[in-house]
Amino acid sequence: MQPDIFDELWKVIEERAAGSDEKRSYVRTLLYHEKGIDKPLEKVGEEAVEYILAIKNGDAERSVSEAADLIFHLMVSLKAADIHFDLIKEELSKRRAGMNLHD
Numbered sequence: 001m002q003p004d005i006f007d008e009l010w011k012v013i014e015e016r017a018a019g020s021d022e023k024r025s026y027v028r029t030l031l032y033h034e035k036g037i038d039k040p041l042e043k044v045g046e047e048a049v050e051y052i053l054a055i056k057n058g059d060a061e062r063s064v065s066e067a068a069d070l071i072f073h074l075m076v077s078l079k080a081a082d083i084h085f086d087l088i089k090e091e092l093s094k095r096r097a098g099m100n101l102h103d
């Protein structure tokens with residue numbers, strides 16, 4: 001598995017955001033939707049529900065797929081809100097550092 005798939009995906013999301021409409025792009029469809037940020041947020045909500053149902057149904061394969069959908073749409077929503085993904089990584093790292101005090 002690629003160690004930094006999240007960084008790679010974030011880079012693509014940023015490239016799509018800055019790109020042109022020439023190439024069909026799902027990320028751009030979400031980022032430049034007429035509903036504005038409500039569209040990517042709507043997708044986060046939908047994917048969260050689908051993920052919960054997959055887990056509750058004990059469907060491991062579906063759960064993995066829905067988790068990936070959820071994380072992807074979460075990242076697109078962060079871009080829509082102009083919040084860099086690095087901030088999430090930093091927050092998680094800080095929490096790890098804090099937790100380490102009690103390990």
Ligand SMILES: N=c1c2ncn([C@@H]3O[C@H](COP(=O)(O)OP(=O)(O)OP(=O)(O)O)[C@@H](O)[C@H]3O)c2ncn1[C@@H]1O[C@H](COP(=O)(O)O)[C@@H](O)[C@H]1O
Nearest residue numbers: 009012013016024025026027028029043046068069072073
């Ligand atoms: N990881 C993903 C990814 N995961 C899911 N999806 C798309 O997310 C959509 C969500 O599925 P749904 O069943 O909810 O779709 P839908 O109901 O038709 O969608 P809506 O009308 O509700 O928006 C599908 O169209 C999937 O193709 C993704 N689309 C893109 N990526 C990544 O983003 C990159 C850039 O994509 P483009 O912007 O399309 O070039 C790709 O190379 C991938 O790495």
